[in-house]
Amino acid sequence: xxxxxxxxxxxxxxxxxxxxxxxxxxxxxxxxxxxxxxxxxxxxxxxxxxxxxxxxxxxxxxxxxxxxxxxxxxxxxxxxxxxxxxxxxxxxxxxxxxxxxxxxxxxxxxxxxxxxxxxxxxxxxxxxxxxxxxxxxxxxxxxxxxxxxxxxxxxxxxxxxxxxxxxxxxxxxxxxxxxxxxxxxxxxxxxxxxxxxxxxxxxxxxxxxxx
Amino acid sequence: xxxxxxxxxxxxxxxxxxxxxxxxxxxxxxxxxxxxxxxxxxxxxxxxxxxxxxxxxxxxxxxxxxxxxxxxxxxxxxxxxxxxxxxxxxxxxxxxxxxxxxxxxxxxxxxxxxxxxxxxxxxxxxxxxxxxxxxxxxxxxxxxxxxxxxxxxxxxxxxxxxxxxxxxxxxxxxxxxxxxxxxxxxxxxxxxxxxxxxxxxxxxxxxxxxx
Numbered sequence: 001x002x003x004x005x006x007x008x009x010x011x012x013x014x015x016x017x018x019x020x021x022x023x024x025x026x027x028x029x030x031x032x033x034x035x036x037x038x039x040x041x042x043x044x045x046x047x048x049x050x051x052x053x054x055x056x057x058x059x060x061x062x063x064x065x066x067x068x069x070x071x072x073x074x075x076x077x078x079x080x081x082x083x084x085x086x087x088x089x090x091x092x093x094x095x096x097x098x099x100x101x102x103x104x105x106x107x108x109x110x111x112x113x114x115x116x117x118x119x120x121x122x123x124x125x126x127x128x129x130x131x132x133x134x135x136x137x138x139x140x141x142x143x144x145x146x147x148x149x150x151x152x153x154x155x156x157x158x159x160x161x162x163x164x165x166x167x168x169x170x171x172x173x174x175x176x177x178x179x180x181x182x183x184x185x186x187x188x189x190x191x192x193x194x195x196x197x198x199x200x201x202x203x204x205x206x207x208x209x210x211x
Numbered sequence: 212x213x214x215x216x217x218x219x220x221x222x223x224x225x226x227x228x229x230x231x232x233x234x235x236x237x238x239x240x241x242x243x244x245x246x247x248x249x250x251x252x253x254x255x256x257x258x259x260x261x262x263x264x265x266x267x268x269x270x271x272x273x274x275x276x277x278x279x280x281x282x283x284x285x286x287x288x289x290x291x292x293x294x295x296x297x298x299x300x301x302x303x304x305x306x307x308x309x310x311x312x313x314x315x316x317x318x319x320x321x322x323x324x325x326x327x328x329x330x331x332x333x334x335x336x337x338x339x340x341x342x343x344x345x346x347x348x349x350x351x352x353x354x355x356x357x358x359x360x361x362x363x364x365x366x367x368x369x370x371x372x373x374x375x376x377x378x379x380x381x382x383x384x385x386x387x388x389x390x391x392x393x394x395x396x397x398x399x400x401x402x403x404x405x406x407x408x409x410x411x412x413x414x415x416x417x418x419x420x421x422x
Contacts, residue, residue: 099260119340
């Protein structure tokens, strides 16, 4: 498998974690988002949407959208499971993942920050305020969900799809100096994640294209 | 079941479609987002995140996040299926749904438009430009995906999770007068959806709380 990757993309980071948790080897193909390589013809031919990550399977088929990719990996390589066996548990894990993947990250990714700057003339302070606002709101919601059930990770005592999404978001939050106070369960889940080699080896600084 | 609903919420619209496709009856509990009812203590006790939809099951359990809710409904009421049986098909349908639910809608929902207006002082033209930009980019990506395979709906000849997400997005796009030209497969899928009673009965104007 080939992962079209940018070391700093948190959506790609989610997939790197899932691949590592499943013990699946992959080749990393760097696409430098900050330099706009996703808009070059070479990558546009591969992924017309110009978004990272894309997972190319050995049969040439290409999968897009990080959560869809991780569910595919979970269905085709069931162990260790990244979703619980029970429907309510699965709904909870997916909802947690979607707090990050639908309510936080889409607002804070690079193309949006660029739009704020170029089209809406938002200065650095305004962009940082925007970034921190959505991270804070989303992580508080995540914390409230975690507080309702015990467990070391986001759901129980093993990492799930939710943790694949949470950990990269905490990296981003720290990079933008977001307020991470008052989030004891979120930060405990993050620490539990980062104690695992699968998460450590997936982090931006461990990528071949890291700067 | 009870659906905490706002007639104009496209995320709630997705769940209404799925409930109708599954033939599941539900009570509609209106939460008026434009009047800020989601921030009132009554709803905050139900959903700390203050987001619509919330599906309350008969056992009192509450599910959040529209895609997670629809997958739960599909797992617990398998017929008619809203996801294909094969893993690559499931990945494709989820990726399509996520183009809407991760790449378009989070940028264009009410709380974001309010932030643009209040915090970034974006005027109506700037907000409309923002809205249309993300809709157009996302729908073009959706179109490119559809063009790669035959089918009347987003995936094959029956509605799936992807169509549950697409149809509400087209309603929103029309409301904001977005450019929908050059999207033949997308609009054909939308028309196929709206030929079905399950979609018709879920549309905003058919909601008990419609204005």
